Amino acid sequence: MESVPTHVFDAVDDTLETLESEYDVTVALAVARGSYAWGAAGPDSDYDVGVVFVPTDLRQYAHLRGPTEVINREYGEIDVQGWDIRTFAGLLADSNEGAIDILRSPIRYRAAYDPADLAAYIERTYNPMELYHTWRGIATSNYRKYISHHLVRNDDECVPIIDVLEDAYLVETDDGTMTVAAGDERFTETQTKPTVKRNLTITRAAMSARYLQATGERDGHELPALEFERFLTEQAPAVFDAKRIERARELLERKRAGEGAATIGDAVGRDFAHPPQEIDPAIHARDGPDIGQLDEYIDGLIAAVQ
The missing domain is CATH 3.30.460.10 (Beta Polymerase, domain 2)
Known part of the structure; x- marks a missing residue:
C-alpha cells in the first residue's frame, strides 16, 4: 500500500x-x-x-x-x-x-x-442488501458514464450503445433497449474516455457486489476487505477465476504507477459491470x-x- x-x-x-x-x-x-x-x-x-x-x-x-x-x-x-x-x-x-x-x-x-x-x-x-445495491450502483453508473460507447441526443442526453447493427444502433435507456437508425440526425455517435482509474473503480465495485452476493448464498455474508490488494489475494479466489483477478490486479498496479488517466478501452465488460438488479431479500436482507x-x-x- x-x-x-x-x-x-x-x-x-x-x-x-x-x-x-x-x-x-x-x-x-x-x-x-x-x-x-x-x-x-x-x-x-x-x-x-x-x-x-x-x-x-x-x-x-x-x-x-x-x-x-x-x-x-x-x-x-x-x-x-x-x-x-x-x-x-x-x-x-x-x-x-x-x-x-x-x-x-x-x-x-x-x-x-x-x-x-x-x-x-x-x-x-450491517445489512448486506444495502451494501450490495450501493456497490452495484457504483459499478453500473460509472460504466454507463465513463466506459460505454454512446449516442448523444441533440438535447445532450446520452444513451449507451449496446450493439452496432448494419444500419442502426441498439441502445440502452432507462426503460430498456431501443433501436436508433444510423441516419437519425437527432443523435451523434461519441465515446467517453475509459481510463485505468474508471475501469478500476467499476471493477472493484462489481467484484464487491458479486462477492457479497456469492458468500451470502453459501454460508454467510463476508464483507470484502477495504484494501483491494488484500481482497484480490485472500478473498477473491473463492468466487472469481484467475483471469478476472489478474485483470483487476493489473488495473490496480497501473493506477499505483501513475497511469490512472491512461485510456485503455473497456477492461471490465458490460455484463460483469452489471451485477443482478434483484437479489433474494430472504437471503440478503437483515435489520x-x-x-x-x-x-x-x-x-x-x-x-x-x-
Whole structure:
C-alpha cells in the first residue's frame, strides 16, 4: 500500500485544527478515504480525509438552528468530508458504505476514539442488501458514464450503445433497449474516455457486489476487505477465476504507477459491470445495527472528546 508522506500527516493535523476552530467542533476520528484507504494511490492521488466530529457545545442539538451536520471542504491538497456524530450514527444504522469505511480505514490521522469495537459490531450486523445495491450502483453508473460507447441526443442526453447493427444502433435507456437508425440526425455517435482509474473503480465495485452476493448464498455474508490488494489475494479466489483477478490486479498496479488517466478501452465488460438488479431479500436482507446498541457506542465516542 502507498504510504502517506509525513508532511501530509502534519498538514492534515493543521487542517483539522482549522476546521475545529471554524466550525466550533472537536474531531473524534479522522482517517484516509479514497485511493489511499484502499491501496490504489498513485503519485498524483488526492488526499481525501473522512472526519467524524462532535459539536463543542452539545446544547446545539436542542437549538432551532441545530449543529453543523456535514462538512465538505478543500484545504489546499486536502479534501475533507465530515459528519457530525448524530449524522454518522444514522449512516451506520443504514449500513452506509462511506460511514462503514471510515471505521475500516487503515490510515488514521486522528483517533481520540478507538473505533475497533464499533467497527467489529457493524461488520457483524450491517445489512448486506444495502451494501450490495450501493456497490452495484457504483459499478453500473460509472460504466454507463465513463466506459460505454454512446449516442448523444441533440438535447445532450446520452444513451449507451449496446450493439452496432448494419444500419442502426441498439441502445440502452432507462426503460430498456431501443433501436436508433444510423441516419437519425437527432443523435451523434461519441465515446467517453475509459481510463485505468474508471475501469478500476467499476471493477472493484462489481467484484464487491458479486462477492457479497456469492458468500451470502453459501454460508454467510463476508464483507470484502477495504484494501483491494488484500481482497484480490485472500478473498477473491473463492468466487472469481484467475483471469478476472489478474485483470483487476493489473488495473490496480497501473493506477499505483501513475497511469490512472491512461485510456485503455473497456477492461471490465458490460455484463460483469452489471451485477443482478434483484437479489433474494430472504437471503440478503437483515435489520442492520440495533439503534440502542449504536447509541451506546456513540456515547463512548462523545465521552472520548468531552
